Amino acid sequence: MPMRFKKLMVANRSEIAIRVFRTAHELGLRTVAVYSHEDRFALHRFKADEAYKVGKAGEPIRSYLDIEALVDLAVANGVDAIHPGYGFLSENARFAKAVRAAGIAFVGPRTDILEHLGDKVIARGIADKAGVPILAGSSEAIQSDADAFALAEKLGYPVIVKASMGGGGRGMRVATSADQLHDALDQARREAGTAFGVADVFLEKFIRKARHIEVQL
Secondary structure, three states, X not given: OOOOXXXXXXXXXXXXXXXXXXXXHHOOOEEEEEEOHHHOOOHHHHOOOEEEEOOXXXXXXXXXXXXXXXXXXXXXXXXXXXXXXXXXXXXXXXXXXXXXXXXXXXXXXOHHHHHHHOOHHHHHHHHHHOOOOOXXXXXXXXXXXXXXXXXXXXXXXXXXXXXXXXXXXXXXXXXXXXHHHHHXXXXXXXXXXXXXXXXXXXXXXXXXXXXXXXXXX
């Protein structure tokens, strides 16, 4: 089946961008890389047919989270499809919506699916409503440290703080006592805001030495 597009931009960096470029080249697609000032010598920049700088010096992560700049760059350079990679904006419904509104194909889930599953708090609620067992934890994003401490006492330590829009292990911190929870909240929020552009976090009971089963949708 012929591809519906000819020029693919990867709105990401490093290994995932390189892997997508490799597959795109095998499919005969022209590829476009984006890079921050700090990534100007990064390998992924040189693996694409075209490469363009986004953001400004001193913003190595935020550059990859600038939805307007990424979409404008794609439009200006004749991109007809964007692959988000993983992390950064990959599960951001606003990004997917902006890409599609610009007449560019978003290589990923439908926007409504991202709205439901990109936010892990909403995803927990959907799973719970469907009868899927979930860990005890937040039913909404943590509104204050006081709420977090109250919930942690109810759950019992250890607890894990997770980024609501997180993925790839980013924005997660374990607290084994109340003394550790304040720092865990601060660190998780800071990392979440930097990596995903949204600092919301939630709490779950932490299971030591748990077996990990991942379901890809």
